[in-house]
Amino acid sequence: MSPRGWTIALVVLFALALELSPRLGLVDSFSLPPLSNMLVHAWQLLIDPQFWARDLAPSLLAVAMSFAIAAVGGVLIGLVLWRFPLARRVVEPWLATYYAIPTFALFPLLVVLLGVGFVPIVMLATLLAIVAVITSTMDGLDSTPRTILRLAESLRLSPFRRTMKILLPSATVQINVGLRLALSYSLIGVLASEFVLSTSGLGHFISRAYNDFAIADMYGAILLVFLLALIVNSVFGSLLNRRARRVSA
Amino acid sequence: MSTSAPIRNSPHLAGRSWKAPRPLAQMGTLVVLPVIIFIVWAIVATVVDSLVFPHPGQALAGLWLDLQRESYRSSILSTVTLLLIGWALAAVIGTLVGFGLGLSQFWSAVFATPLFALYSIPKVTLYPVFLIFLGIGEESSVAFAFFHGVFPMALLVMAATAAMDKNLLKLADVLVMPWHVKLRKILIPALLPTIVTALRIAFGLTLMGLILAGMFSATSGLGHELVNNIAFVRIDRIAGQVLFIVILAIIPGLTLRWLETRVTLRYQPE
Numbered sequence A: 001m002s003p004r005g006w007t008i009a010l011v012v013l014f015a016l017a018l019e020l021s022p023r024l025g026l027v028d029s030f031s032l033p034p035l036s037n038m039l040v041h042a043w044q045l046l047i048d049p050q051f052w053a054r055d056l057a058p059s060l061l062a063v064a065m066s067f068a069i070a071a072v073g074g075v076l077i078g079l080v081l082w083r084f085p086l087a088r089r090v091v092e093p094w095l096a097t098y099y100a101i102p103t104f105a106l107f108p109l110l111v112v113l114l115g116v117g118f119v120p121i122v123m124l125a126t127l128l129a130i131v132a133v134i135t136s137t138m139d140g141l142d143s144t145p146r147t148i149l150r151l152a153e154s155l156r157l158s159p160f161r162r163t164m165k166i167l168l169p170s171a172t173v174q175i176n177v178g179l180r181l182a183l184s185y186s187l188i189g190v191l192a193s194e195f196v197l198s199t200s201g202l203g204h205f206i207s208r209a210y211n212d213f214a215i216a217d218m219y220g221a222i223l224l225v226f227l228l229a230l231i232v233n234s235v236f237g238s239l240l241n242r243r244a245r246r247v248s249a
Numbered sequence B: 001m002s003t004s005a006p007i008r009n010s011p012h013l014a015g016r017s018w019k020a021p022r023p024l025a026q027m028g029t030l031v032v033l034p035v036i037i038f039i040v041w042a043i044v045a046t047v048v049d050s051l052v053f054p055h056p057g058q059a060l061a062g063l064w065l066d067l068q069r070e071s072y073r074s075s076i077l078s079t080v081t082l083l084l085i086g087w088a089l090a091a092v093i094g095t096l097v098g099f100g101l102g103l104s105q106f107w108s109a110v111f112a113t114p115l116f117a118l119y120s121i122p123k124v125t126l127y128p129v130f131l132i133f134l135g136i137g138e139e140s141s142v143a144f145a146f147f148h149g150v151f152p153m154a155l156l157v158m159a160a161t162a163a164m165d166k167n168l169l170k171l172a173d174v175l176v177m178p179w180h181v182k183l184r185k186i187l188i189p190a191l192l193p194t195i196v197t198a199l200r201i202a203f204g205l206t207l208m209g210l211i212l213a214g215m216f217s218a219t220s221g222l223g224h225e226l227v228n229n230i231a232f233v234r235i236d237r238i239a240g241q242v243l244f245i246v247i248l249a250i251i252p253g254l255t256l257r258w259l260e261t262r263v264t265l266r267y268q269p270e
Helices: A003-023 A035-046 A049-083 A085-100 A103-114 A118-142 A146-154 A159-196 A202-211 A215-248 B023-048 B056-068 B070-103 B105-120 B123-134 B138-163 B166-174 B179-216 B222-231 B235-267
Strands: none
Touching: A003 A035, A003 B105, A035 A215, A049 A085, A049 A118, A049 A159, A049 A202, A049 A215, A085 A118, A085 B023, A085 B179, A085 B235, A103 A118, A103 A159, A103 B179, A103 B222, A103 B235, A118 A159, A146 A159, A159 A202, A159 A215, A159 B123, A159 B179, A202 A215, A202 B123, A215 B105, A215 B123, B023 B056, B056 B070, B056 B235, B070 B105, B070 B138, B070 B179, B070 B222, B070 B235, B105 B138, B123 B138, B123 B179, B138 B179, B166 B179, B179 B222, B179 B235, B222 B235
16 A cells, blocks of 8 residues: 555544544543544534634634734845845844744733733734744745846846845745745644633634533534644645746746 | 754855854854844833833843742743653654654655644644643643654654665665664764754744643743733733743753754764
């Protein structure tokens, strides 16, 4: 059987384990309801308009906004840092260490300053995602062939045209990698913030369900989070691949 | 998972032959950004002059007061201990699993997608499951932190092992190399750079997992201390504790980065 076949078999086996262990009494079925039960609850949540209004939509909006800001801001900052080597030298060692620092620790500070709600969540998720875009933009720009840069000079391109026509397209592959990472970080940042301290959103739904002992609802929402993450990441990945092929073709 | 271009490819070094960075100059450049941030912070705090926006001086004073507290010091100790345990576990298990999978092209193909999927989903939402099965306490925090760090470790080591030239291993068999020589002469040069990179990434994720766990439910630990202060809007304490956490993370972060550069230069000078 091909590797893909084995992967599918593994997933199926895991799903079976999740379904059967509570039913067979291997695991207490209050702590871990059977998979079918989780799916039913997930479905019930999906068709509930209040769930959409109060929890799903705010999360999706927060992810979209923080990703957009991180993407645009990250590329801009990456371009500026690449253009000014002195600034880059000052900032670069910190960019490399950035993900060792638990940026999330800033969240309580943001909440106290801005109140519980949408803004600190979007800010935190943006902060988490933006550095991935910055570093990958710089990596991509570094790999622009020098002859192309000299071509831009000899054509006397304005900085704007040079950026749009030469720099960004040649850095597309690396920027795409950064964007995929940033999307994943945005998702993680939004959900983690909602989980810890918020009044709405998918993460908040899960933490509230846990606190209220609505365990089946909690698992349903967790399944939805997984599904959301998988769908968002793979759709975005294929969108970027198509665009990259168009640019480099 | 971020990597940055090797230092020698940076444009500001273009045209010159690459020289080893001088440590003192490097440290000087390193300090510039934090100093700028501190100054900007102080200026903004003075201009805004609000009860809820802390001045760096207030943050430091709050941190000093906290450090006098026995409970805060024991929180620091407990967080650091759990971090080291979680990180070490993630490192060992991640490396072993990654190495084992990487040796076989077939099995790395089978497990690559699930591992990557597990890496990119927001695992924080699984924390209640940890709490349900392991209870509120240190076990669930460590397990959760471990869970965050093990996937990137396994993925990176798997990729590096798969990229290793298998003929070298066959050569080792032909020469009937004892396992410790094989380890020293073949496996370590091939894998150590990636392992150190993965250690750095796993460190950040493990610490983040631990702090998240602390913020949600722990009874002690730095995350818990942070959340404690929110309700009372003790802004100076919060700012001071955030500063402490950042410093706590920066030291290993920078050290690992330095180690990574050195190991890469030593074993893969391209």
